[in-house]
Amino acid sequence: MQKIAIIGLGLLGGSLGLALRGKEFVRLGWARRKETREEALRRGIVDESSENIEDIISQSDISILCLPIPRIIEFGEKYAAHFKKGSVVTDIGSVKGAITSPLEKALVLYGVFFIGSHPMAGTEKSGIEAAFSELYKGASVFITKTSQSSSAALETVKKFWQTINTRPVEIGVLEHDELVAHTSHLQHIAALAITEAVLDCDPDTLKLRYAGCAGGFKDTSRITSSSPQMWREIIEHNQPAVLESVKEFEKRWLNIIKIIENKDFDALYQEFAKGKKMRDEWLKSRGL
Amino acid sequence: MQKIAIIGLGLLGGSLGLALRGKEFVRLGWARRKETREEALRRGIVDESSENIEDIISQSDISILCLPIPRIIEFGEKYAAHFKKGSVVTDIGSVKGAITSPLEKALVLYGVFFIGSHPMAGTEKSGIEAAFSELYKGASVFITKTSQSSSAALETVKKFWQTINTRPVEIGVLEHDELVAHTSHLQHIAALAITEAVLDCDPDTLKLRYAGCAGGFKDTSRITSSSPQMWREIIEHNQPAVLESVKEFEKRWLNIIKIIENKDFDALYQEFAKGKKMRDEWLKSRGL
Numbered sequence: 140m141q142k143i144a145i146i147g148l149g150l151l152g153g154s155l156g157l158a159l160r161g162k163e164f165v166r167l168g169w170a171r172r173k174e175t176r177e178e179a180l181r182r183g184i185v186d187e188s189s190e191n192i193e194d195i196i197s198q199s200d201i202s203i204l205c206l207p208i209p210r211i212i213e214f215g216e217k218y219a220a221h222f223k224k225g226s227v228v229t230d231i232g233s234v235k236g237a238i239t240s241p242l243e244k245a246l247v248l249y250g251v252f253f254i255g256s257h258p259m260a261g262t263e264k265s266g267i268e269a270a271f272s273e274l275y276k277g278a279s280v281f282i283t284k285t286s287q288s289s290s291a292a293l294e295t296v297k298k299f300w301q302t303i304n305t306r307p308v309e310i311g312v313l314e315h316d317e318l319v320a321h322t323s324h325l326q327h328i329a330a331l332a333i334t335e336a337v338l339d340c341d342p343d344t345l346k347l348r349y350a351g352c353a354g355g356f357k358d359t360s361r362i363t364s365s366s367p368q369m370w371r372e373i374i375e376h377n378q379p380a381v382l383e384s385v386k387e388f389e390k391r392w393l394n395i396i397k398i399i400e401n402k403d404f405d406a407l408y409q410e411f412a413k414g415k416k417m418r419d420e421w422l423k424s425r426g427l
Numbered sequence: 428m429q430k431i432a433i434i435g436l437g438l439l440g441g442s443l444g445l446a447l448r449g450k451e452f453v454r455l456g457w458a459r460r461k462e463t464r465e466e467a468l469r470r471g472i473v474d475e476s477s478e479n480i481e482d483i484i485s486q487s488d489i490s491i492l493c494l495p496i497p498r499i500i501e502f503g504e505k506y507a508a509h510f511k512k513g514s515v516v517t518d519i520g521s522v523k524g525a526i527t528s529p530l531e532k533a534l535v536l537y538g539v540f541f542i543g544s545h546p547m548a549g550t551e552k553s554g555i556e557a558a559f560s561e562l563y564k565g566a567s568v569f570i571t572k573t574s575q576s577s578s579a580a581l582e583t584v585k586k587f588w589q590t591i592n593t594r595p596v597e598i599g600v601l602e603h604d605e606l607v608a609h610t611s612h613l614q615h616i617a618a619l620a621i622t623e624a625v626l627d628c629d630p631d632t633l634k635l636r637y638a639g640c641a642g643g644f645k646d647t648s649r650i651t652s653s654s655p656q657m658w659r660e661i662i663e664h665n666q667p668a669v670l671e672s673v674k675e676f677e678k679r680w681l682n683i684i685k686i687i688e689n690k691d692f693d694a695l696y697q698e699f700a701k702g703k704k705m706r707d708e709w710l711k712s713r714g715l
Contacts, residue, residue: 259641279638293474308638322639326647328683329621331702335679336672337609338705349712350567350596351610354548358646359614363706367699375692384624385684391623395616396673404663411655414619417626418651424637 140165143299144199146192146214148179150261151231153206153270156184156305160272167195175267184270193221201299203256204230208238208372215242215253222251227292229256229299233316233323235283237376243287252292255283257315258305259323263364277425280305281319285310320380325388327370328381334363339384428453431587432487434480434502436467438550439519440493441558442529444472448560455483463555468519472558481509483567489587491544492518496526503530510539515580516678517544517587521607523571525664531575537576543571545603546593547611551652563714569607570594571600608668613676615650615658616669622651 141164145152148170156166160183168185169192170176176188189195191216196202204211211230215238222228228251231237235255242253260278262269281301284293297307310318316376337348337356374381398406429452433440436458444454448471456473457480458464477483480502485633486492490510492499499518501527510516516539520526523543532540548566551558568588572581585595598606623645625636662669686694 141640163493221550242472259639278641281638305636308635310635313637318635318639322636323641323643325624325639326621326643327619327699328680328687330643330647331698332676332680332683333614333617334702334706335698336459336676337614338709339679339701347596347598347602347606348567348610349709350594351547351606352709353566353611355611355614355618355650358649359618360706361646362643363702364710365699365703367696370699371692371696374687374695375690378687378690382684388620388624391627392616392620395620396670399616399662399666399669399673400662402666404659407662408655408659410619410623411615411651411653411658414622414651415628415653415655418622418648421626421637421640422652 141200142167142198144169144195144202145185145205146196146202147205147210148184148267148270149205149264150267150269150274151258152203153179153182153184153267154260154272154274155203155205155231155303157182157270158275160184164302167199169195170267178267179283182267182270184267192218196222196226199223200226202226204228204232206230207369208232208234208376211238212241216245216347219245219251220249222246222249224250225252227252227254227295229254229296231256231258233257233319233373235281235337236343236378239283239285239312247287252289254288254292254296255281255312255315256296256300257281257283257319258300260305263362263365265369275305278305280307281310281315282307283315284309285312292379301396317380317383320384321387322375324339324374324377324381325384327365327374328385330360330363334360338386366388390404429488430455430486432457432481432483432490433473433489433493434484435493435498436463436472436555436558437493438553438557438562439546439548440491441470441472441555442548442560442562443491443493443519443591445470445558446563447561448472452590453684455487457483458555465610466555470558472555480506484510484514487511488514490514490516492516492520494518495657496520496522496664499526499657500529503535507533507539508537510534510537512538513540515540515542515583515636517542517584519544519546521545521611521661522664523569523603527571527573527600531573535575540577542576542580542584543572543600543603544584544588545569545607546588548593549676551650553654553657563591563593566593568595569598569603570595571603572597573600604665604669605668608665608672609675612662612665612669613672615653616662617676618648618651622648
């Protein structure tokens with residue numbers, strides 16, 4: 140049986156361990172906090188754990204860095220010499236450019252292969268207590284390929300993600316970062332602005348606003364309850380692509396506002412109808 | 428037992444009928460389409476139905492207009508002479524200014540009391556097939572009071588909504604329209620702009636975008652799947668307040684974008700942390 144290192148046992152790492160239960164891997168887990176490692180063993184998230192990261196990665200055929208973006212980069216470089224020779228290292232980071240270049244460079248020196256991964260899965264919660272086995276079910280997982288990528292390592296990473304019923308999608312690093320700026324990062328900025336526009340007000344107004352907030356507010360703002368540190372890091376490491384997606388949003392926004400200002404409500408109907416059609420088709424493509 | 432007229436048996440009217448099942452009312456239902464009336468009887472949404480709207484409203488102590496905004500105004504005026512004398516008419520419309528002034532005027536001539544209602548409940552779906560008994564559970568219901576309002580009628584409407592476990596909140600008409608522009612209408616515009624920014628692109632890009640859309644996109648865009656006609660009408664009848672809420676959003680949005688442009692990621696963290704705190708407190712206030 141292949142050994143797999145899960146480095147970091149939060150929502151992503153913990154859910155990965157749960158999804159891998161009963162699959163053909165020995166799951167070795169590392170987390171900084173002792174309580175987290177104990178919880179991971181107790182819940183059957185990993186088969187073995189150690190406080191010593193080198194112990195784990197030196198015997199693993201695949202290592203998955205389930206850490207915040209800066210820690211993925213830092214750990215990949217710091218422990219480069221300790222991964223098993225010929226093994227494959229991947230990650231779950233939401234940006235790929237900032238992670239892939241330094242880690243490819245650092246690991247190749249030791250005969251270790253790096254292939255970036257980004258599973259499109261998550262919730263607004265974080266920590267091992269939020270982990271659940273179905274988190275990844277049916278999710279797309281972007282697997283980033285560069286001119287340096289080993290085809291065998293790419294295949295290994297792809298197969299790994301298929302094991303837990305996700306849908307691997309090969310993509311270039313830059314293309315990935317532009318894509319997720321549009322489909323994910325932009326939404327976090329919009330949700331934040333929505334939340335502030337509604338809830339950042341004087342206490343009397345706030346009381347009424349609370350009464351006026353229902354399902355529409357709840358869902359459009361949900362991801363504002365995500366980890367502020369994580370989202371700061373994601374946007375920090377993808378700033379240019381995020382600003383491109385912002386322009387794309389502003390173009391659409393300003394067009395809609397202009398229509399409303401002009402009281403051209405037939406045109407407004409057309410925009411709403413177009414948006415509904417596009418979203419309903421996306422839902423349909425997902426079988427939702 | 429009091430008789431209650433549910434005029435319009437879509438998502439809102441149908442769910443109201445279901446919520447009222449077993450309460451102390453005889454539920455009389457009207458819908459334009461015969462199939463809808465039959466479906467309402469079959470599912471136990473109403474006790475009796477008729478194609479003749481006058482039949483129903485002339486014998487009802489409370490009439491609830493569960494129709495699109497223009498139909499609420501039109502029907503209220505058209506059938507003003509047919510409501511039972513001394514009865515109370517209310518509605519479920521998402522704006523109150525455009526509805527309250529004409530209907531107060533029209534109904535007072537016939538000794539009928541109008542009190543506007545707006546339950547903060549709904550989904551992106553519509554039609555009787557989407558109706559369910561729990562739609563209103565725990566929802567706030569705004570009850571609009573004007574200088575013309577009868578205290579007794581206001582009390583009747585308040586008690587009515589309490590019967591189905593909602594939380595009535597008295598509010599002025601203008602105050603209501605400004606409030607929901609912020610807590611609900613704004614979100615529909617933002618969700619539309621998000622949807623267009625992500626999905627309005629060439630077919631090759633779209634295929635990738637589909638793969639890149641996960642929970643964040645799904646929830647921030649959910650209400651884009653709502654009825655385009657309904658949202659056109661809501662914004663059409665609340666344009667000035669909507670444009671105010673738009674300004675509120677733009678102020679927050681531009682501030683966040685400037686922070687990202689300036690690469691001031693400590694400040695970005697602070698914004699995300701503030702947003703999370705505000706939303707988590709709102710969630711907590713709802714026991715969520």
